[in-house]
């Protein structure tokens with residue numbers, strides 16, 4: 001009978017999500033601004049650097065930087081939403097409902113389940129908005145695909161986003177449960193943001209990175225999410241800013257598998273942490 | 281069949297080296313209202329937090345509704361409800377949402393949730409505030425909401441940590457009535473308080489707790505009777521001399537001197553003892569400045585067992 005406890009946690013988190021209009025609005029506007037300013041500005045830069053040479057290969061579609069980085073902006077937004085998404089637990093622990101939840105008969109893992117579900121919802125919602133805004137601004141996603149193919153691609157994109165969201169949201173809740181202050185939480189998550197975001201293929205190709213950094217890129221979940229989004233949104237074989245991107249079905253399965261492993265590990269960590277949580 | 285719904289044996293809880301709960305044992309019978317009466321820092325909340333599984337049990341054994349606290353905290357959680365001492369509301373949820381969340385958390389069916397919420401909002405007089413976010417409530421209104429939340433479910437045992445703190449007198453009375461009604465429906469109630477009248481009026485049994493230890497336990501009446509039937513408060517021209525005269529007089533079971541005067545514990549009927557005392561003092565040439573005869577209150581019980589006044593922790597000390 002206590003199977004759906006996570007829906008209670010989810011319900012409440014969604015209430016809060018849609019209650020703070022300014023926060024909701026800015027969380028949607030921010031990626032749009034990234035696209036509009038960083039995307040368009042950098043696209044111009046890259047075009048100048050490449051001096052008209054798009055590095056296109058015969059027979060392989062070539063996409064502009066703007067389209068290339070749009071996938072990265074979606075991934076970045078999903079990353080930030082979920083990496084900070086555990087904050088509510090810190091808030092609850094210090095000023096809110098944590099005691100009520102911990103003393104209730106709801107299994108404690110449902111706290112994590114519920115927040116994960118809400119992270120997936122928020123991420124999907126935000127990704128949808130970014131995709132729509134991006135398409136309006138001229139992002140070349142889903143070029144030459146039929147409606148059915150687009151639907152298939154979206155399923156792929158959202159599956160990647162969901163697993164990635166669960167992974168980082170779990171990590172975030174675990175951090176929130178062990179840190180004591182908002183400052184501490186902010187400190188740890190911000191520290192994580194840097195390597196995850198910059199040692200990835202979100203905004204630029206990583207081929208020319210030094211080896212140590214290459215290694216970091218290879219274990220970075222964000223890399224796998226971006227790869228997945230590009231595969232489904234742009235295609236399995238394209239060139240962008242002079243680099244060839246080729247992803248086989250096997251590559252994508254591997255990327256998805258890597259994200260699954262990441263999500264399972266962090267979920268287990270969060271579960272363990274919440275089971276041991278005591279109020280202080 | 282075991283009558284005891286809560287059985288605590290040798291419970292000790294340390295924060296670092298400091299034992300906030302220092303080896304307490306007690307049992308609470310099914311259907312009882314039991315209170316912990318003690319001053320700030322006595323260890324009441326620590327004990328409640330352990331019993332409600334919020335703090336991991338360190339030492340001792342606890343059984344609640346037949347479940348062992350250490351090995352099966354989940355089963356314990358199924359059977360308890362709790363009103364916390366601290367403010368534990370989400371400031372951005374409305375009053376109604378706060379209760380709805382709680383009802384869902386405990387798996388109450390939708391219809392029952394709606395009915396309970398309406399009934400409880402009525403009880404705590406927050407019906408008109410249902411759609412208001414909790415951050416806009418006054419302190420007392422928040423307290424009422426927290427109590428209402430604790431009453432949403434009908435647990436086997438309901439824990440209340442200083443439930444009526446900050447409530448006005450009428451509201452307190454109404455809360456007491458309601459708690460008694462809930463209790464009559466079969467819920468065992470364990471509350472902590474530092475209000476004498478609350479412990480006295482509400483509970484079947486009281487444990488006085490200080491420095492993490494239970495120093496007295498019994499029904500309010502038996503605790504008061506331990507002090508004798510009546511108490512005489514006396515202020516004389518020479519308390520020291522008066523004490524010497526009175527000590528050992530027939531019918532007087534105890535004399536205590538403090539700066540405010542003498543307190544005499546009377547075994548029998550004080551109205552008969554008082555004239556005798558007055559007469560003796562007059563014989564000894566000791567002037568009596570004031571005299572007061574009363575039944576022992578929980579205040580007196582507390583002073584008797586702990587050697588200090590409960591309310592005087594901050595204000596009264598030092599003179």
Ligand SMILES: Nc1ncnc2c1ncn2[C@@H]1O[C@H](COP(=O)(O)OP(=O)(O)OP(=O)(O)O)[C@@H](O)[C@H]1O
Nearest residue numbers: 280295300318319320321322323324325326327365
């Ligand atoms: N997390 C903690 N870490 C260290 N010491 C603590 C902690 N919580 C409580 N204490 C100490 O334990 C003792 C008992 O505290 P507790 O909160 O149980 O008292 P209480 O009886 O509930 O008091 P009050 O009437 O003020 O609520 C106090 O001396 C307090 O300082």
Ligand SMILES: [Mg+2]
Nearest residue numbers: 324325326365
């Ligand atoms: Mg307390």
